[in-house]
Amino acid sequence: MMAEPVVFIDGEAGTTGLEIRERLLSLPVRIYSVDPARRKDPQARVEAMAEADLVVLCLPDDASREAVAMVEQLATDGRKAPKILDASTAFRTAPGWVYGFPELSEDQPEAIMRANRVSNPGCYPTGAIALLRPLVDAGVMAPDFPVTINAISGYTGGGRSMIEEQEREGGPAFLLYGLNLAHKHLPEIRSHALLEHRPVFVPSVGHFPRGMIVSIPIHMNLLEKGTTVEDLRVILEKRYVASSFVTVCKAENTLVADALAGQDGMELRVHADHEGRNAVLTARLDNLGKGASGAAIQNIALMLGVSPGRGE
Structure with a gap:
């Protein structure tokens, strides 16, 4: 019997690291943990990396780059170098890294399977790219389409400081941010949705722990001539018909952002006015x-x- 693969989470004490560790208990893998007192000790981390088949990086961007350099040094020293899954934004558009959104294309699962370096997608880009990429691939949305993205997220996506701010008495009910229009997820969205121009992206945070809605308004007359609202639904349905995680659902007049809290699926919808002139x-x-x-x-x-x- 083959030994279970070993996974080391570098940064397992953070929000994402803790969530991944909990979910890993359902997989046939062995989790390698460093003594909490040595979690920031470079030598202890290198030792853990050398024992692992896969290292998951749940670190800030600069720390992720340093961790990748540690793994590369193992190979330089003639030691076994593990595969890497990085959860930061550091490598999501980097050459030599595979984008970890299996539903991106028909070939993406195979690419991820074969890759030694995979970048885990951001939360906002996951929703935006899932909606946009199939339309660009189908030719109904031109790569130079003027894309606008609005989104609201639960406050756990903002890290420890935002969680503390939101959970204190009198925490803000709604927070609009990123109004310099330079959010760190924009390069990722533009690149993997195959857009020529940077979208106008306005994110926000609501006073609830977890959940998210990404919405993209569409003037139908700006799409390929003759494209209907039903065409958009059919394109999305065909793209995700075989997915266990992405579902195209019936349009609703209201959506509650935290309805999928604690779940790993994603729901896509096409909403439209009666005349079919505008869609969201x-x-x-x-x-x-x-x-x-x-x-x-x-x-x-x-x-x-x-x-x-x-x-x-």
Whole structure:
């Protein structure tokens, strides 16, 4: 019997790291942990990396780059270098890294399976790219389409400081941010949705722990001539018909952002006015599920060749 693959989470004490660790208990893998007192000790981390088949990086961007350099040094020293799944934004558009959104294209699961370096997608890009990429691939949305994205997330996506701010008495009910229009997820969205121009992206945070809605308004007359609202639904349905994690659902007049909290799936919808002149595309997901640790488990399962199941 083959030994279970070993996974080391560098940064397992953070929000995403803790979520991934909990989900890993459902997979046939062995988790290698460093003594909490030595978690920031470079030597202890290198030793853990050398023991692992896969290292999951749940670190800030600069720390992730340093960790990747540690792994590369192992190979330089003639030691076994593990595969890497990085959850930061550091490598999501980097050459030599495979983007960890299995539903991106028909070939993406195979690419992730074969890759030694995979970047886990961001929460907002997961919803935006899921809606946009199929339309660009189908030719109904031109790459130079003027894309606007609005989104609201649960506050757990903002890290420890935002969680503390939101959970104190009198925390803000709604927070609009990123109004310099330079959010760190923009390069990722533009690149993997195959857009020529940077979208106008306005994110926000609501006074609820987890959940997310990404919405994209569409003036139908700006799409390929003759494109109907039903065409948009059919394109999305065809793209995700075989997915266990992405579902195209019936349009609704209201959506609750945290309805999928604790789940790893994502729901896509096409809403429209009666005349079919305008539409709004929406993606609903858990920012810590399909938007982070749930996606990580999908990628880990592909990279190690084990069954991911599905979190509900």
